[in-house]
Amino acid sequence: MTAADDRDPEAKRHAERFQRVREAHQTEVAEDYVELIAQLIEKTGEARVVELADWLGVTNATVNNTIQRLQRDGLVTSKPYRSIFLTDKGRGLAEASRRRHEIVRDFLLALGVDSETAETDSEGIEHHVSDATVQAFRRFLAKPKS
Amino acid sequence: MTAADDRDPEAKRHAERFQRVREAHQTEVAEDYVELIAQLIEKTGEARVVELADWLGVTNATVNNTIQRLQRDGLVTSKPYRSIFLTDKGRGLAEASRRRHEIVRDFLLALGVDSETAETDSEGIEHHVSDATVQAFRRFLAKPKS
DNA sequence: ACTCAAACTTAGCATACACTAACTTTTATC
DNA sequence: GATAAAAGTTAGTGTATGCTAAGTTTGAGT
Ligand SMILES: [Mn+2]
Ligand SMILES: [Mn+2]
Ligand SMILES: [Mn+2]
Ligand SMILES: [Mn+2]
Numbered sequence: 001m002t003a004a005d006d007r008d009p010e011a012k013r014h015a016e017r018f019q020r021v022r023e024a025h026q027t028e029v030a031e032d033y034v035e036l037i038a039q040l041i042e043k044t045g046e047a048r049v050v051e052l053a054d055w056l057g058v059t060n061a062t063v064n065n066t067i068q069r070l071q072r073d074g075l076v077t078s079k080p081y082r083s084i085f086l087t088d089k090g091r092g093l094a095e096a097s098r099r100r101h102e103i104v105r106d107f108l109l110a111l112g113v114d115s116e117t118a119e120t121d122s123e124g125i126e127h128h129v130s131d132a133t134v135q136a137f138r139r140f141l142a143k144p145k146s
Numbered sequence: 147m148t149a150a151d152d153r154d155p156e157a158k159r160h161a162e163r164f165q166r167v168r169e170a171h172q173t174e175v176a177e178d179y180v181e182l183i184a185q186l187i188e189k190t191g192e193a194r195v196v197e198l199a200d201w202l203g204v205t206n207a208t209v210n211n212t213i214q215r216l217q218r219d220g221l222v223t224s225k226p227y228r229s230i231f232l233t234d235k236g237r238g239l240a241e242a243s244r245r246r247h248e249i250v251r252d253f254l255l256a257l258g259v260d261s262e263t264a265e266t267d268s269e270g271i272e273h274h275v276s277d278a279t280v281q282a283f284r285r286f287l288a289k290p291k292s
Numbered sequence: 293a294c295t296c297a298a299a300c301t302t303a304g305c306a307t308a309c310a311c312t313a314a315c316t317t318t319t320a321t322c
Numbered sequence: 323g324a325t326a327a328a329a330g331t332t333a334g335t336g337t338a339t340g341c342t343a344a345g346t347t348t349g350a351g352t
Contacts, residue, residue, distance in 0.1 A: 007200055013265075015203030018178070021270040022340090025171065029309080032164070049330060054153055057161030062310055064331060069308080081317055081330055108279060111286060117278040119159075124167040128270025132263040133254060140257060168310090175339080195300060208340055210301060215338080227300055227347055 021128065028127045031097040032056070033066060034075055037086055038094035046083040100134055101126045107137040167274065174273045177243040178202070179212060180221055183232055184240035192229040246280060247272045253283040 036055055040047040053063045067084060070076045075090035086094060104126045108118035129137070182201055186193040199209045213230060216222045221236035232240060250272045254264035275283070 011197075011201045013262075014201045017266045017269045019203045020266050024270055026308085050328080051157075055157045055160045057165050058309090059311065060330065061312080061332080065309075108282070111279075111282045113279050113282045116159075117276055120163045120166050121274055121276055121279050123163045124170055124274030125271050128267055128274070130263050130267055133257075133259050133267050136254070136257045136259045172338085196298080204339090205341065206300065207302080207342080211339075 024127045029066060030070060030073065030075060031093060031127060032123075033070060034086060034090045034094040035097040035101065037076065037084055038091065038098065041086070047085075048083050052084075097126070100129065103134055103137050103141070104129060106141060110141055170273045175212060176216060176219065176221060177239060177273060178269075179216060180232060180236045180240040181243045181247065183222065183230055184237065184244065187232070193231075194229050198230075243272070246275065249280055249283050249287070250275060253287060256287055 033052070033056075036052060037047040040051055040055070044051070049060050049063045049067070052067075053060045056063065067076060067078055070090070071078060074087055075093060076084050076086055078084045101122060105118050105122040108122055108125075109115065113121070179198070179202075182198060183193040186197055186201070190197070195206050195209050195213070198213075199206045202209065213222060213224055216236070217224060220233055221239060222230050222232055224230045247268060251264050251268040254268055254271075255261065259267070
């Protein structure tokens with residue numbers, strides 16, 4: 001220990017959990033963007049700013065700002081007035097996000113949640129499920145209906 | 147319709163889901179703070195800035211800023227250099243948050259997720275489960291083990 | 293009552309994410 | 323190919339959330 005670290009160890013664990021949630025929120029926007037970009041490219045051949053804005057419910061200007069951050073972080077490439085492409089890193093994140101999102105959504109559906117709620121809730125929950133929880137969801141999905 | 151609203155209806159629904167998630171994130175910090183304040187008061191008799199900072203993993207200064215926002219929003223009261231109290235509204239939010247949080251955590255445990263993961267993941271998930279999903283979790287918890 | 297450490301506050305800064313308004317570029321249409 | 327609409331960009335603004343560093347207040351121990 002570099003310094004006196006003699007606080008309540010329960011407080012410490014509690015704090016670490018919150019730090020985890022804060023980290024998840026930092027990657028959340030990136031995950032949703034690359035996932036959507038991949039879907040748009042797959043469905044329509046390209047990902048454009050207007051389309052992203054339309055599907056995300058934000059303005060063009062906001063999408064532009066975010067795309068610049070994603071580019072800075074090596075997830076996408078884009079040239080002025082052109083459509084947006086994923087880097088290898090971006091494609092990897094998109095693929096992992098898509099799979100995890102699908103499991104969360106399918107799990108909620110299997111639990112008996114209605115379709116629209118499953119879509120809405122999974123959009124937020126997906127960013128907060130660790131691998132262990134995803135595994136538990138998978139196990140549940142694999143189980144034959146009782 | 148006030149203007150031409152002739153975009154892909156699927157995009158529109160998709161966008162609404164994201165708006166939901168953004169709303170959840172706006173209330174998230176408030177929920178975690180009042181829940182923790184209630185717990186500290188219950189356990190130690192009062193809620194102090196240092197304690198909150200310790201349990202949340204942020205600095206005193208950050209807690210101070212947030213407490214000011216919560217006060218502005220009518221969830222807590224506090225006088226300079228004194229401990230923090232919940233308003234009726236704050237107590238109500240704390241109570242609702244606590245209940246929902248417990249159900250999410252217990253649900254993950256019942257699914258077979260290990261204790262530390264359940265604590266960590268539920269800290270993020272709790273803010274993204276709608277009433278319908280909470281009901282589904284409850285049903286699962288009520289069901290006798292297969 | 294003094295002293296000093298702990299607690300708290302304030303000031304100043306930074307980043308993320310959102311917006312509107314104004315401007316530029318591209319592209320579709322004639 | 324000129325023109326208008328659509329798409330994209332930029333500038334400027336605001337809030338939430340975090341930080342560090344510097345100051346103030348409180349309260350505990352002597
Ligand atoms: Mn999402
Ligand atoms: Mn909680
Ligand atoms: Mn939480
Ligand atoms: Mn979240």
